[in-house]
Amino acid sequence: MGRHHHRLVPERLVPALGVTLLALLPLAFLTVFFVLPVGGMLVRGFYPDGAWDLSGVGEVLGRDRTARVLGFTIGMATLGTALTLTLGLPLAFVLYRLVFPGRALLRAIVVMPFVLPTVVVGVMFRALLSSGGPLGFLGWDRSWTAILLAFVFFNLAVVVRTVGGMWEGLDRRAEESAAALGASPTHVFRTVTLPALLPSIVSAGTLVFLFCSTAFGVVLTLGGLRYGTIESEIYLLTTEFLDLQGAAVLSVIQLLAVVVMLTLAARARARSEATTDRAAARSVARRPRAGDAPLLVVAGLVVAFVLTPVLTLVLRSLRGGSGWTLEHYRSLGDAGASPAMRVSILDAVQNSLSTAVDATMIAMVLGVCVSIVVSRRPRAAWASRLVSVLDGAFMLPLGISAVTVGFGFLITLDRPPLDLRTSAVLVPIAQALVALPLVVRTITPVLRSVDPRIRQAASALGAPPMRAAWTAEGPVLGRPLLAATGFAFAVSLGEFGATSFLARPDRPTVPVMIYDLISRPGVENMGMALAASVVLSLLTVTVMGVVERLRVGSVGAF
C-alpha cells in the first residue's frame, strides 16, 4: 500500500498531462476553423465599423416570422429525431444482432440515403409525392409530412450505425441470464438491453437532432417554401439581403438552442451511463427466431421505405428517350457529353475520393483525440464539468449554419499564416468539421463503457499510461473505429452544403457535378445527374462495404 501510495502522484499527473496535450490539437482546430469564423460573423453583425449596433435586434426578435421559424425548426427536429429513433432501433437490432444472408448488403443500403445530395432526394421525393406522381394520392406534396419523411430517410443510417455498433458488441450473457430467470423479452429489453444502449441512443439522437435542425435544402424543396427554418432564414439574410445583424441574431438563437439541447443530452447520458460488459470482438449475433417476427416486419418496412426513393432514382437513371438504356451512365464517362460537365465522372470520383481521404484523416485523428479526452472521468467536479463542456463544443459545428461558417472563413482566415480562404485545404477541413461529431459520437460511448478499473489495474501492474489505455480500451475499439472511419468517409463523399459556400478551386467532386447537371436544361442532363447520384451511392456503399468486410473478415486476412 505504502509503495503504491508514493507512486500515486505521477500516476495521476502523467495521464492528466497526456489528456491535456491530447485536447490541445482538436481545440486549436475548433478555435481556428469554427470559433473564429462564427465569432467573426457575429462581430460583423453586432459590432460593425468598430461600434456596437444592436438596433436591429428588437426588430428581428419581434417579427412573427422569427417565432414561427424557431418553433418549426425545433418542433420538426424533435419529431424527426423521435421518428428516426423509433424506426432505426428495430433496424439496428435486425442488422447487428441477427445473422442472415444478405445482411451486409442491407447494412450498406441503409447508408445510401445519407450521401445522396438533397437536391436529388428532393426531386425523387417530389416525383413520388407530387400530384401527378405514384404516391400523389397521399396529399403529402409540399407538406411537413414530406419533410419529416425526408429527415428519417437521411438520418436512419446515423441511428442504425451508432446504436448498431454498440449493440453488436454487447455481451448477450446478461440478457440471457435475465431471460433464464424468467423475465419476458420486453422486460429483458427494458431492464438490461436498453440501459446498456441508452448512451449510444442519446448520442445518435443528438446527431439526428442537429442534422434535422440545420437541414435546409430539403425543407425548402419538400415544403415548397411554405416552411422556413432558422437555417433557411440565416441563408436568406446572409446571401441575399446581406442583413448581417439579422443573421447574427438568428445565429445566437441557434447557438443557444443547440447548447440547451446538448446540455439536456449530456444530462441524459450521464444518468444512463454505466460501464458495460462488452463481448470484445466475440461474435454475439444469432439466427432469427420466431419471436423476432414483429421486429423483422418493422425493419422490412423501414428498408422498403428507404428503397422506394432509391429504386425510383435507379430506374429513372436508366430511362432514356426511347426506353431502357445505359446512355446516361455512358455519357458520364465523357467530359464532352454535356457542357454542364467540366470533367468526366472518373475525374469527379477521383476528386471526391482524394478530398474524402483528407477529410477522413483529419476527422479521425481529431475525433480519436476528442473521444479519449471526453471519455475520461476526472474526480474533481470542475474537471468533470470541463470534460462535458468540451464534449459539447465539438458537437456545435453540426448545429450552426454552414453559411455562417463559410462566410466566416472568408472574413477571418484572410491574413498570413492563415490566409486559407482560397486554399484547396479548406474543403476537407469544412467536411471534417461535419464528420468530427459523428466520429466522436461513435467512439465515445464505447470508450465510456469500458470500466476505468481495467486501465487502473493495468497501470497498477506497471504499464505506462498509453499502454494501460491500449490494453483496456484497444480490444473494443476496433469496430467503432472502423465504423467511424466509414462514416466520416461517407459524410465527406456526400457533403455539399458546407462546401458550397466556400470558394472552391475548379475541381468538381461528384456532388458538385450532380448539382451542375441538375441545374441545367435538357433531358440528358437530368438523366446524367440521376446516374451520377447512383454512382455516388454505389461508391459510398462500396467504401462502407470494404469497411464492413474488414470488420468481419476471416482470420487469415491480415
Add this chain to the structure above:
Amino acid sequence: MQYADTRHRGAVRLAAGLGLMLAVSGCTLLGGEEEPAQTGPNLPENAQSTSQPSPQNGEVVLVTHESFNLPEEVLQNFTEQTGYEVVVQASGDAGALTNQLVLTQGSPIGDAVFGIDNTFASRAVNEGVLSAYSPSDLPPEVSEHALPGDAATYLTPVDYGDVCINVDDAWFEAEGIEPPQTLQDLTDPTYQDLFVTSGASSSSPGLAFLIATVGEFGQDGWQDYWRDLMANGAVITSGWSDSYGVDFTFSGGDRPIVLSYASSPPFTIPEGGDEPTTSALLDTCFRQVEYAGVLEGAANPEGAQALVDFLLTDEVQAAIPDSMYVYPVTDVALPELWAQWADVAQEPIEVDPELIEENREDWVREWADITTG
C-alpha cells in the same frame, strides 16, 4: 472461432483500411497540389494546366458563381495570348457571390469577378468592391446591355439570359386549349392550377420573375397580381430544377406552364423530332445581364483587366451559349438550334438596378407573406 487473437486486429484493420482508401484514391489533395503526377495518367487534358504553356506573368484569380463554365481550351488560349494563368474560384449564386465580395472588401480573394448580375450590380458598385475599369471601345451591341450611369465604368456586360414563362405546347394542343400569352393571362381561370414557378427567396430566376411582375404591374400593383396568381392555383417550388424537372408536364409533371428561360425550348426537341414541344412567352421576360469587373485591391489588376477584355472576344462569346446556357452580348453567331428556336424578347420587362437594390429585401419579404402566408 474466427476471432482467435483480437488484441491488435482492430488497429491492423484500421491501418489497412486507411491504406486501402489511400490506394483507392491515388493520393490526397494535401501537399500534392503542384505535382503533375497526382492527376494520374488516365486523366484528360483539363486536369489543371500543369502540362500547358507555362504562364510568364503569373496568375489571375477569377472569382465567380458556381454556374461559371468555359471550355478549358479557351482559358488556355488566354494564357497563351497574355501569359496569365486563370485560377477559378467559384461558389454560390450571383447573390452569394456579390455578398462575399462585399464581406471581403479591401482584401479580395481574387483579381477579377464574373457573374454579378443586374439584380445585384448596384450593391457591388455602391459598396466599392470594384475598381473602375471597362474596355473603352465597347461595340454598341455590348453597351446596349451596360448598366445605367456611372456603374457602367465598373462592370462590363458579358452575357445575358431572358427569364420567361415557358409553356408545353404539346400539352395545350392535346387539351385543345389556347396557351397563355401574357403575365396577366396566368390569372385567368382557364389556366387555373396549371402554373408552377420557383420562389423569389430561394432561386435567382424566381427573384427575376418577381422583379418582372414589379416592372409590369408597378410598385403598388404587383402585390395584387400575386394574390390573384396564388388564388388561381399557382404553385411555388424552391428551385428551377424542381419546378422544371418535376412539375412541368414536359418532365412528367402535371403543370404545363413553368418559369424558365428563353433558351429552354431547344432542349425540348424530342428524339427524332425537329422542333421543340415547348415555347417561351416572349412578352413575359425579365433580362438578367451578367457582368465582369476588376476587384478593388486586386493583387494583379493588369491581369484582371486583360481577363475582362478577353471575356468579350469572339472566342469566349461564341462558347458562352453552349457552356453557360446564356446569350453572348456581342454579335457572334449563335449555335444553330439557338438561332432557330431560342428567340429572345424584343422588349424585355425592365426595372432600374438601383430601384432593385433599394427594394429587393422589402419586395421579397412582402412576396413571402403573400405567397406562403
